[in-house]
Amino acid sequence: MFRNRLSRRNFLKKSSFGTLSGVLAAGERIPLDQPFSSSSSKADDVIKCGLIGFGEWGREIAKTIHELEDTELTVICDHFPLMLRRAQREFPQAARELEYQKVLDNPEIRAIFIATPTHMHRELVVAALEAGKHVYCEAPLAHTIEDARAIAQAAKKAQGQIFQTGLLYRTEPQYRSVYGFIRSGALGKASMSRSQWHYKDSWRRASSSGERERALNWRLDDSISLGLIGEVGIQQIDTNMWMNGTRPVSVTGFGNVMFWNDGRNVADTVQALIQFPGGENMMFDASLVSGFDAKYDLYFGSDSTIILRDNKAWMFKEVDAPLLGWEVYARKDKFYKETGIALLANATKLESLGQDPTADDPNAKAPIYHAIQAFADNFNYGPFEPVVNYQVAFDATVVAIKANEAIRTGTKIEFKPEWFEI
Amino acid sequence: MATRFELVLWGPDRVAMQSAGEMALREVDRIGKRFSFYDPASELSRLNRQAAKRDMVVAGDFFELLLACDDLHSSTDGFFDPTIGPLMKLWHTSAERKKQPTSSAIQKALNVTGWKHVMLDKRNYSVRFDKEGLQIDLGGIAKGWAIDEAINILLEAGVSHALLHGGTSSVRSIGVQEDQKSWIVGIQDPYVPPDAAQWFSxxxxxxxxxxxxxxHGKSFLQNDIEFGHVLNPKSGMARTGPHVSWVTGSSAVVCDAWSTALLAGHGVCSEPRLEIACLAQKNGTQWDIESFKPNPSLLSS
Known part of the structure; x- marks a missing residue:
């Protein structure tokens, strides 16, 4: 299946897209109320999308597809009727299907979004690509290297079709902005990183149907779940691989059920040390026991340390670090005894437009929004290689699978190059 | 929603109750984010920014909530009006200064309020404001909406005994307590310190x-008159104290809108979706309670 031809609507948009794509690439904040706009209402100008899996995350994807101007949520598929009733209420314009094959057989559907449990991805992705659809698949790709490789191979073979994975931070503007800082040497000599994901939650789901409840709790079944590090930590691991520009060489893991003693054998608290070739090792921990300090990523270096949390970032400079010209004018925030320089993308431009760069961003969007926007942009303005392509997704999935294995066995695993071959 | 939600669940399986409760509270949190008046990134803020410029297609359940607002605006004869944001802001500033706003300031705020300016198109789930500057604030109803949605999730999860409240002012129950007795909720005298726990009903x-x-609560005194935060959408005036209203019914959304409307000035209640509606005024140390029974057939046993 070929990409979308440049329609009148997209042609009109493309004239402003040149500017905007530059803005996005630099991770800048888009000024208030300057969305893409078009006078066209031609139905064939939007990407008709099918969503498979309407669980909690599927609802977020649906909301985003619905919100974006370039995408239309045409059909929602879930094998559980209750989810389809919920879909009908939230997105009444979308058709509903119990069987995914009917979605794939619909020639109007150009793109498929897959938000099912991880172990179901392989069958769905391969079938969708073979049906000629563009595919957005949630991360991780799969729960085994074999399945992940099958997906990556199918994506590689599907020339001309977009395959993007839900590794969210490579398309998130603030992270892209910090990526530029780090890659241009703002840390000085990078030394290490630390990421955490803390959320007080049992990770268990309830249902009045026993069968449904077992299906809902796939994350607590260690035969199909990649645990905390695979199901959520993969996002931060991938970010680290991106910032480092390389794959890790080994992973050492630990994990225990520390609090949720309900018969589960998937750890509710995990730690991992991921070693990189240059020694800039990553320490990661995740816990369902304590929500303290939620989620953040810290990158340490000889000149500065950068923290990323939500859609904000700050830089903490060492006393002997060289002075950066712009920092004199930058906003500074106190963190106990430290002073953080706020890394605000696009501050000068916002100021010139009369907007306060230090105020909360009125255009702040969840990372999923930017990911799906990137997918849609590729459809409309591509073809270009997605920033989260099959190789990136496969690499991160392999690392996540092995990190989970290291946690379950309490061992150190050294990565073999052949594991990453597609 | 900048308020505390608490949940009591009773059932034989503690693990199942815990996870059902988490699912319900996650939904409350999700709704709070979607319909926040103050978060510029919320779906509601997006609607408020753009609906005066163009038709805005919203999610089906958001549209359903707006239809509920439309219905309740109509059934309360306009005493429930989610567009009174500018008035709320004006009175909030007045409360800080402890001085009621001028009549011209009230009129100016009234000029950019009115649910009649909200156009809902059921054919394509779109919303349009026909007045520039109009803003919807769902603060008077979103708590009830969140509670109703959370209760649905608990029911889907098989919960048959629960009590959920938001900010102690909106409550909904599933079934009865463990001992098969109804859930008993006290209406506290707001003029008595909370630790005295004095219920007058x-x-x-x-x-x-x-x-x-x-x-009482977010009120201020001027010339010994207590001006509260519940406003009459027609006159733009704040309800003066000491008054309390409460209503019961099957839906937290309907109850939320009606308790506000009753206090805002409606004065009587014949809403068939309510079982009890009460308006109380404090005289000295006593509360005089005017009680309506719009639909006695709904009364809890």
């Missing part, structure tokens, strides 16, 4: 909802 809940509104 109680309400019995069994698969039903309760909403309480009071003048």
């Amino acid at each position: 109680t309400v019995s809940l069994r698969d039903s909802a309760l909403s309480v509104s009071a003048v």
